[in-house]
Amino acid sequence: MSMDVISSIVLAAVRMAVPLLLIAMAELWSERAGMVNIGLEGLAAVGALAGFMLTFYTGNTWAGILAGAVAGILVNLIYAYATVSLCANHTVYGMAINLLAPALASFIYRVSFGTGGGLNQIELMKGVAIPVLKDIPFLGDLLFNQTPMVYLAFALVLFTNIYFRKTKSGLNFKSVGEHPKAAATLGINVIGIKYLSCVICGALAGIGGAYLTTCYSTTYTEGIVSGRGFIALAAVIFGRWNGTGVMGACLFFGLCDALQIRLQVSSLGVPYQFFQMIPYLATVVVLAIIGSKKAGPKANGLPYRKEER
């Protein structure tokens, strides 16, 4: 394979990884406070629609990204209320969100744009080339000629790492997912942090969805998230609940995706669906190899009640 091919595969891998990374970071923040949210797929779907619509009407992709975040937060607050305040089962309620959010999105889309009809498209977010650096051979295009969202996504990883490792508030946040009672005895507002984590999760998953429409695909279609919400869950496990690890996992899945597209084009004869299976099978194989016993925040997915008895 020539350098060009490799470079284009890596470039594609990074592009594929970014929406996944945003959604996986959403889950990371959620689970750090003990909130297992499997409704990411739905959150990303409303984010994608909100991002598309706002961009369509304002012509500003940043407005779209912001709308994605707001939509994600609003929907995830339903999840937050049910699981934190009503102590509903996280998994079950995540499923409910996965049903509600896409239904809502496609309803709004149909009401706004009608069924059938022409394809509605928006202009994608422009890349920002970083002067000088972009001219580095091979790496230049890959690293320094992307949309701002790509830089932001990776900056988010950095921020997450610093927040959880270096700040007091990050330490408090983590303790809520590990041992909420211990956190409470030290005066940490457990319920508040759980809600906060849901707001952050909704925002990031919504942005991840908005990225798909504003930076990736130019239009909104049903099922645009296509399982990224679920692969993101696996990425968090694979990445060991750690920003850098999750980033690595997302790049790996992005690479699988990029490879399968490349293979689809190049190898005739073999049905392309076999290549499309690669990211999903990779998820299963990776998880099976690393196992998932005794990992992650200790109180992950458990309800928290203030006064027992």
Place this chain on the structure above:
Amino acid sequence: MEELMRMEHISKRFGNFYANKDVNLTVYRGEVLTLLGENGAGKSTLMNILIGLYQPTEGKIYLNGKEERIDSPGQAVKLGIGMVHQHFMLVEAQTVFDNIILGDKRSKGIFINRAARRKEILELSERYGLDVELDAKITEISVGAQQRVEILKALYHGAELLILDEPTAALTDIEVEGLFAIMNKLKSEGKSVIFISHKMREVLHISDRITILRAGEVITTVNCSETDGQKLANLMIGRELTKSQYEKKEVSGEPVVKLEDVRYNETNKHNGLAGVSMEIRPGEIVGIAGVDGNGQTQLAQLITGVIGPEKGHVHLAGSKVSTFDPFDFIESGVAHVPEDRNLQGLIGDMSIADNLVLKSTETDQFSHGKGLFLKKKDINSYAEELVQKYDIRCTSIDQAVRSLSGGNQQKVILAREIESEPDLLVVVHPTRGLDIGATRFVHDQMIAARERGVGILLISADFDEVLEMSDRILVIFEGQFMGEFSGKNPPIQEISLAMTGK
């Protein structure tokens, strides 16, 4: 002496039940005050009020003479009250350092200033002789070290009053000595300690004053120098240790179960067995006396097949057991009233009737064709019958067992296990949290089973219960038996000494 904290007329009611009633408690600066009382005497509730987890139904709390409302744990921390819980409140996946500074409100800034915090912590640790490894993870350090972390954490958050809830329960003798040294150091630095324990020897050794709680009320407060163990025990229990009303028996016959040098998780003093041999014969009650967490849990689970030994043998009805599976043990006539009735004994969301026939749905009595079609009518009438016989107070047999009171839940388990007509009955903490009437009922049922020739293993942290019920008493300490005593006129002093490992 200067008063640090005073509780006045504190009451706490749960429903119709008073966990604390009109409690007055004073702690002076630089003293160790012991709270002494049996399980359920209201010590934990009182302390939970002090640290803001519960709100008192009535009463006031004064700190340094000023009335304070402690409406949250955060508020308690702010007021200089720190508690070391019996089950440590430590985040296991994090380092000692992170645990200590968790929830820090004293230092300014967004980032953790590690160097400065480290210096502060090390100063504290030196001053009080609290030796800890700051960069180790909690999982990597010993229980004793974890406790020091907890104390250091409380001091770091500015505790003037430190509550230690049964701090010695999980410690070795040497670690206990270390803890006492720390407590003395705390005293000399003007800090006050509330010490919760029921180990008489330790209480007498370390306390300045002792407050005795019984059934939620303060009985009296005495100076340590003016009392002795016997007096305290009498005050705590409220009567002289009564002679058992049940007749004690000596039986011979083939043992229903026999353990030979059984070892499990040997290196762990609190959750292991280090070479245990014993036997239980038909028609006797063998009581295991000992402080909680000396291998009792493992002993019970081993004899019921939940876990298997790493070394040694178990014989059931004369034949050696090769596979350890609860199913095989049940088939061989072993019944089990487990330690945690909700987690291990009952399916909380199923009905009383379902729980009563839990193990026997395949029998001809309750189904056609070995489980192919349940005879619900028969199950229901059987359940009605047992509800009568075992005096299970419920609105209907269709009620979920979760909604029953603890005593009635225990009766459901007891009914199921005794009615299975076992050869061996293993009962663990059978009357924990039960009122007097229910306790009496459970005891009577056990004696009746014994009269029918059932061999019974009784494991209980309630020393009185062991003395009252057992035909033979074995004392367990750190996974080993410290001695065997007859249940007839048992030598109480000797047994309580053996329970502390002497």
Place this chain on the structure above:
Amino acid sequence: MEKLKKSLTSFLVPVLSVLLAFLIGAIIMVALGANPGKAMASLFKGAFGTTAAIGTTLNKATPLIFTALCACFAYKCGVYNLGGEGQFLFGATMGFVVVHCLKLTGIVGIIVCILVGAIAGGIWGMIPGILKITRGLNEMIISIMLNYVATLFMGVIYTSWIRDTNMPQTPAVDTSLMLSKVIPSMRFTWSFILAVVVGLVMYYCLYWTSSGFKLRAVGLNMTASRFNGFPVKRYILLSFIISGAIAGMGGAADLLGTQYRLINGYGNGYGFDGVAMALIGQLHPIATVIVAIFFAALRVGSTSMQVATGVPTSVSDIIQALVIVFSVAGLALTKLPEFEALRLRLFHKNAKEGK
């Protein structure tokens, strides 16, 4: 009495959820400028108005019943099988491939197809089960990943291996394999009857046999089940296999009942819909069947609603989603101790006033 009270709560919550969801649906309709009364009427007429409509509704309900029962069975044993869709499609695909390649026809073909479907679905369900009990893996993620794999595998069949002419779809199954209508004047086929029978058998197994009793016990409290001598891991694996087999059988049956060929988009969303219906049906097989029929009615009726009043069909999707959102939250609410206290207080007060 106690039983009655309990079933009253568990009945009231979904009913209130449905009413609330419809109320919001009506508000949306008003916002869209439609007459909600008229829209709802056309919705119900479209679903149940004529014998033909009822038949269509029941046919539409058939695959949903299977996937809902699939989810229900796994949940009963305390595990989350979110792979109903993959198991359904893998069953349909393998059933199709076997009868197509072996050129089976008639009753033999029907039986083989459905059996193969059940086995294939069982195998597809077994994978997350094995990974869970041996590697401790999260069964939800694995089963979802396998959904995508199964969908893509079906794609391989209809785009490459057994492709019919130019369209990306397979040829239809032999006409002798197509299940006939139960009542000639109504459209629904024997696959619906099979679905209902599976529901009834499941009800019998779960509530009237010892194994079902134990399976439910495992689902409610694994520790106590182990202490009481039940083989917990075996039940978990078994529940995955059976749950997958139900979905796979459904795939094959639906293929022969109404679908006839593999085609792009087949089965899309059936798995998660099934989970939702099982939850609204509170994991009771018979209630689940009824909920599935109700959901199918909403779907069938929404088309008539769109034609008659211009309210888009996706309003009915929202109503369906809201039903699950409300009912799950409502059930969680009734389990809160505060709610229990409130109920007792009200009950107490009533009792006092009664005196």
